[in-house]
Amino acid sequence: MTDDQLTDRVTDRDRRTYRIISRTGFVAAPAMFFLPLLVPMFSVGYQSWPIICMTAAFAVLVSASSFAAMASTPPDENPGKHQLWAVPVAVFALLPGAVLSSGLYLTVVSLLSQAAATAPG
Template identity: 55%
Template structure:
């Protein structure tokens, strides 16, 4: 029997629904991957500011300096670049290659740590000097 929906969808008479089911499963797999990218990006966008600003509370609350805080504040910049990369990967069109964005993300994260370290040293130094 020929289904009226088959004819409206442009499929030939007696077309099997299996290829369409496979195509839908592939789209669902791509969407689940994109959802994972969005979750990682959101987590990174929340974690990076926390990694940068929470160590600034150490000299205020504890009174003495902690060199590990500068390392954490510097790494926050790399986390921010990685979160941006995952956000871009989540926005790639279906059939695209989302992993291509990792080619620029890794060097950008390493380069971002240089101004991140300078900013962390200045911000932390000013806060420790003021207390």
């Protein structure tokens, strides 16, 4: 086996791994965002960890996008170049992610509190 064939096999294996990671990220990010909204239904009041989890979902989504881009990089280019844009974008995505996550979570907590206060019994 020549070095070129070995390099092609390694590159194909890496691209397959990037696809698996990106698909996992595209499934995990929505789960990380929406599942914590169930927490106020089973616990009383405000908790901070669901907001942290929901905010991190935005960084996971950016990372999954980066791995998807790495998987589709042409064979003659370095797939690692996508990490150069993914890291700052993921960090930047945390601010609007935190605002959206906090607002949505606090809205759910408020609505559930109001419903519990007005419930008969």
